[in-house]
Amino acid sequence: xxxxxxxxxxxxxxxxxxxxxxxxxxxxxxxxxxxxxxxxxxxxxxxxxxxxxxxxxxxxxxxxxxxxxxxxxxxxxxxxxxxxxxxxxxxxxxxxxxxxxxxxxxxxxxxxxxxxxxxxxxxxxxxxxxxxxxxxxxxxxxxxxxxxxxxxxxxxxxxxxxxxxxxxxxxxxxxxxxxxxxxxxxxxxxxxxxxxxxxxxxxxxxxxxxxxxxxxxxxxxxxxxxxxxxxxxxxxxxxxxxxxxxxxxxxxxxxxxxxxxxxxxxxxxxxxxxxxxxxxxxxxxxxxxxxxxxxxxxxxxxxxxxxxxxxxxxxxxxxxxxxxxxxxxxxxxxxxxxxxxxxxxxxxxxxxxxxxxxxxxxxxxxxxxxxxxxxxxxxxxxxxxxxxxxxxxxxxxxxxxxxxxxxxxxxxxxxxxxxxxxxxxxxxxxxxxxxxxxxxxxxxxxxx
Ligand code: GLU
Numbered sequence: 001x002x003x004x005x006x007x008x009x010x011x012x013x014x015x016x017x018x019x020x021x022x023x024x025x026x027x028x029x030x031x032x033x034x035x036x037x038x039x040x041x042x043x044x045x046x047x048x049x050x051x052x053x054x055x056x057x058x059x060x061x062x063x064x065x066x067x068x069x070x071x072x073x074x075x076x077x078x079x080x081x082x083x084x085x086x087x088x089x090x091x092x093x094x095x096x097x098x099x100x101x102x103x104x105x106x107x108x109x110x111x112x113x114x115x116x117x118x119x120x121x122x123x124x125x126x127x128x129x130x131x132x133x134x135x136x137x138x139x140x141x142x143x144x145x146x147x148x149x150x151x152x153x154x155x156x157x158x159x160x161x162x163x164x165x166x167x168x169x170x171x172x173x174x175x176x177x178x179x180x181x182x183x184x185x186x187x188x189x190x191x192x193x194x195x196x197x198x199x200x201x202x203x204x205x206x207x208x209x210x211x212x213x214x215x216x217x218x219x220x221x222x223x224x225x226x227x228x229x230x231x232x233x234x235x236x237x238x239x240x241x242x243x244x245x246x247x248x249x250x251x252x253x254x255x256x257x258x259x260x261x262x263x264x265x266x267x268x269x270x271x272x273x274x275x276x277x278x279x280x281x282x283x284x285x286x287x288x289x290x291x292x293x294x295x296x297x298x299x300x301x302x303x304x305x306x307x308x309x310x311x312x313x314x315x316x317x318x319x320x321x322x323x324x325x326x327x328x329x330x331x332x333x334x335x336x337x338x339x340x341x342x343x344x345x346x347x348x349x350x351x352x353x354x355x356x357x358x359x360x361x362x363x364x365x366x367x368x369x370x371x372x373x374x375x376x377x378x379x380x381x382x383x384x385x386x387x388x389x390x391x392x393x394x395x396x397x398x399x400x401x402x403x404x405x406x407x408x409x410x411x412x413x414x415x416x417x418x419x420x421x422x423x424x425x426x427x428x429x430x431x432x433x434x435x436x437x438x439x440x441x442x443x444x445x446x447x448x
Contacts, residue, residue, distance in 0.1 A: 001034045008049045019102035032431035057081040061151040065144045079127035082108035085441035089125030092166030097132045113434030114370040120381035145176035153184045158191030165195040191387040194380035203383035204395040211245020213375015214346045216406035230254030233315040237261045238322030244282045259310040262293030266310035269302045314338040320350035327351045345369035371430040
């Protein structure tokens, strides 16, 4: 690593104490970017990296709401507006008890490069709250969303910052958030949020986009090796919206998903999570708010392994779709021992930096989440385009665009890695390819 990059990383760690997830994401990204700074000494003179690692703005606020028993509750709300060099801030809201500044800064930082990789004009941001949606009534969710938006509406807008969903935030929450935004603004600016319902400006294929996009990415990797998804076995972690889209597309393309998981353990289905009934049941489990994958085992009579992760299951391709840091060295060793050839990250930063290196050193092809899961935000940008033009594209049109975008992302990452002498290293290639455009835009716009 060049001295410049090393110094900025050390400063970042010192300036952001107690933010381990942000340190982890920044370390991986900055290590990848070092050769770009060797090639562009003018970047150091412009303090480009010091500016790049510092969010443009971080908003933190109180979110008071009243639960069904009449008790006043208070949560913390956040929006990290990280980088707007190439477009308005764009990125999801996460509602989960684990949410804090470290998590949102890591997600926001990743989002800058992910959004750039889509080739569409969107900057990077992320937000959310430590609110726990588990077991909350519909009325409680609505009142929480209204309170959250009552502060946030003044900081966002269709040309300013365009939030969307993430863990704990789906179409229902986006509906309540949009309703409150519209009421406070007194205007139907539906380009302010993406992931909306179809009746008020949502895009077809947006719910499927992250999972479908991830499988299109994997399909491209296999295609270049003369291979296909058909006949391959998969382990998918999680059972939420992203896992659902991935399972649906894998099945459609002739692959077989042997395991899915939840915070309570994993299920093993030797026949595959493959019938429409089984795939739809993932949505039922998510909507129930129970957060338990055991419900699948109870319903379909397959084995459930309590409190265990699914990575001991032998499969050709692993797709972690749950959340950050679910694969460390122990799991990476299992994955390698199982003879897995492709490790395709889908959730944001599911793998420790050490585990990524270990897998790569042992010839497992690793695809990084910021490239693989970019289909979600890409279709969000397509939703913004449809909203601003006051029109709606067909499912086939959106799906075709998504597919092209995913192939382009894969090829940009692969070609950039090659150009920088890293061979087929999609992790480094994705970081560098995403950064190049942002760096150029930041240089053009002066010291801001
Ligand atoms: N939360 C998703 C992501 O990480 C979607 C963001 C969006 O659509 O703006 O990319």
